[in-house]
Amino acid sequence: MTDIPAFTPVHLLTGFLGSGKTTLLKRLLTDPALSDTAVLINEFGEVGLDHHLVERIDDTMVLLQSGCVCCTVRGELADALRELHSKRERGLVPPFARVIIESTGLADPFPVLSTLKSDPVLRHHFRVGSVVTTVDAVNGQLQLDTYMESNRQAAIADRIVITKTDLCDVAPDTLITRLRQLNPDAICHIATPHGPDAETLFADGAVHRSAQLQSASGFYCDAPAALQTADGAVHRSAISSFVIVVDEQIDWTGFGVWLTMLLNRHGDRVLRVKGILNLSGEERPVAVHGVQHLVHPPVHMDAWPFNERASRIVFIVDGLDANLLKRSFNAFALAGKVEAHPQPEAAAQARNAQSP
Numbered sequence: 001m002t003d004i005p006a007f008t009p010v011h012l013l014t015g016f017l018g019s020g021k022t023t024l025l026k027r028l029l030t031d032p033a034l035s036d037t038a039v040l041i042n043e044f045g046e047v048g049l050d051h052h053l054v055e056r057i058d059d060t061m062v063l064l065q066s067g068c069v070c071c072t073v074r075g076e077l078a079d080a081l082r083e084l085h086s087k088r089e090r091g092l093v094p095p096f097a098r099v100i101i102e103s104t105g106l107a108d109p110f111p112v113l114s115t116l117k118s119d120p121v122l123r124h125h126f127r128v129g130s131v132v133t134t135v136d137a138v139n140g141q142l143q144l145d146t147y148m149e150s151n152r153q154a155a156i157a158d159r160i161v162i163t164k165t166d167l168c169d170v171a172p173d174t175l176i177t178r179l180r181q182l183n184p185d186a187i188c189h190i191a192t193p194h195g196p197d198a199e200t201l202f203a204d205g206a207v208h209r210s211a212q213l214q215s216a217s218g219f220y221c222d223a224p225a226a227l228q229t230a231d232g233a234v235h236r237s238a239i240s241s242f243v244i245v246v247d248e249q250i251d252w253t254g255f256g257v258w259l260t261m262l263l264n265r266h267g268d269r270v271l272r273v274k275g276i277l278n279l280s281g282e283e284r285p286v287a288v289h290g291v292q293h294l295v296h297p298p299v300h301m302d303a304w305p306f307n308e309r310a311s312r313i314v315f316i317v318d319g320l321d322a323n324l325l326k327r328s329f330n331a332f333a334l335a336g337k338v339e340a341h342p343q344p345e346a347a348a349q350a351r352n353a354q355s356p
């Protein structure tokens, strides 16, 4: 039986858009060591898909609706934790022993930790556990160069998990050196299909090092000085999110060519594409992921997560006009016009792309 700790540890899983947070969480949640874990998932965007991709939906998995856990939904985060605690006390949810929050890829983790510590109710029942940050070996350097959020996520980590090294020709030595400069205290791990394990990342006894930085006036919640001198904005205003919902079935070839062309041309500004697609000729839904210039192989899901079988594709873009993008999607991916006028390079890449 689960022992309910006096102060339930709240672990934070953060990392830039598409860096592999959900993939890591999904794997860790299959470990019996994390069976009694409540999970809060927060997504930046109009429509959250991650809770469907994790494939464990019960009363201890909560989706914090769109917005970002570090700013617009801080109140919602506190409410969700208070409600989980209250339901646990009344026996309405399984007696979880820890909480893991998966933040959005654009979250600033510092205020999240501060919320946990400063909320008058939460501080009596929860404590900050580990902060684990995923960093993408393919896109990480560009993201650190461009987005302050990425730097802040790495700077606060107890442990950094470097993902996608299997897609790189060279070892991520330069990236690791950079991360060590940013955060000399963090332990770096390379993600593999089996590691690092749950006990290593989210040990119940783990205490985030910021807890050692408490001052008389309260909790240490500010970024290190080196980070404060840079861009102070939490998000650049040009970052926006939108969703395309399509009722009719989508042709994979047309979609693949369109997405490849889009990411070839605008990958620096398409921070994230993720979708659950209803493809012609496929019974099961197919999950598709793009991160900047990279299109990941599509994956069949076991079953439809929603009642209606509509495709939903979520975009997070930096300075791209959503209406233009929607129009190009309608023209190319839906009408099949791309068959007639594919760009040779994109068409070849799409032909070579793995079919779902």
Ligand SMILES: Nc1nc2c(ncn2[C@@H]2O[C@H](COP(=O)(O)OP(=O)(O)OP(=O)(O)O)[C@@H](O)[C@H]2O)c(=O)[nH]1
Pocket (backbone or CB within 6 Å): 015, 016, 017, 018, 019, 020, 021, 022, 023, 024, 050, 104, 105, 134, 163, 164, 165, 166, 167, 191, 272, 274, 288, 289, 291, 296, 297
């Ligand atoms: N090859 C490879 N692919 C990975 C690895 N980690 C994650 N991916 C892929 O990267 C894509 C994005 O992964 P997610 O786990 O959804 O990333 P995320 O950080 O949760 O994304 P957001 O919630 O949108 O910020 C998916 O297609 C994953 O399969 C890895 O170590 N190797």
